[in-house]
Amino acid sequence: MENRNLLHYFFITLKGMAMGIAELVPGVSGGTIAFVAGIYEELISSINKVNLKTFGLWRKEGIRSFWKEMNGSFLIALILGMGISIFSFSKIISWLFENQPIPLWSFFFGLVLASVVFVAKAIEKWTIATILLLALGAILAYYITTLPPSQNSDSLPFLFISGAVAICAMILPGISGSFILILLGSYKTVLDAVDERDFKILITVGLGMIFGLLSFAKLLKWMFDHYKSITLATLTGFILGSLNKIWPWKNVLETKTIGKKTIIIDENISPMAFEGNNQLMFAIIAMIIGFSLIFILERVATKK
Secondary structure, three states, rough: OOOOOHHHHHHHHHHHHHHHHHOOOOOOOHHHHHHOOOOHHHHHHHHOOOOOOHHHHHHHHOHHHHHHOOOOOHHHHHHHHHHHHHHHHHHHHHHHHHHOHHHHHHHHHHHHHHHHHHHHHHOOOOOOHHHHHHHHHHHHHHHHHOOOOOOOOOOOOHHHHHHHHHHHHHHHOOOHHHHHHHHHHHHHHHHHHHOOOOHHHHHHHHHHHHHHHHHHHHHHHHHHHHHHHHHHHHHHHHHHHHHHOOOOEEEEEEEEEEEEEEEEEEOOOOHHHHOOOHHHHHHHHHHHHHHHHHHHHHHHOOOO
């Protein structure tokens, strides 16, 4: 990995913070921000270095070689940033959801829409295969966003699988990991386990997440190394399909309480059909800010 100074790691921490904020929003993935911020492939490569061979370097050549091989400083800076965001901004995001949902969703809609353009721009070779996979990714992500939340499940094998699938969603641009847990019906179980310090469930989900992260990162790295264009096309499709989840104007059909979280089942509507103040002007401004922010991030990420 490239040589970096303290300032570089400060900016990586800021990118981690942006990823953390994205993960707080249902339907927005931190993986999308990682891609736009120019650290996605390095993140996947670094996760792949967390294996027995790398840990063997600690014993053979010492902690310095092990840390360098694992790109430890990069991972720590990123995790630190995500942690800062999750603990610092969760209340602010929750307040905005309750009090200013349309401008907030509009901001993220513009941000994710720009991400579609950004990721598609990185596809070097357009073929029938890339177009088909982009469409397939979009259809699949769209379908996932329309699924209703499942009933709660506390089966340990199922929770292991839930953890593995949710962590894959977190690093995959498009859908957030918490949204997948809600769909699978594991969200309340995991939330209750955190509150009640049920380590049997927490360890099971944690092991599933480690298994999913290491396995999926390996597959993604292989895909980037061998089939970069079709991988990017599929990821573009995932991001495009996820826009359905974050459309700002919705008509609420039903609400469900899962643990401490209220899940709203709704349908997208035109801003003109929205009952009450549609805040159209504020929404358009928020979309433009979100859209512009992606290209500002891109410029910062590509500056040497």
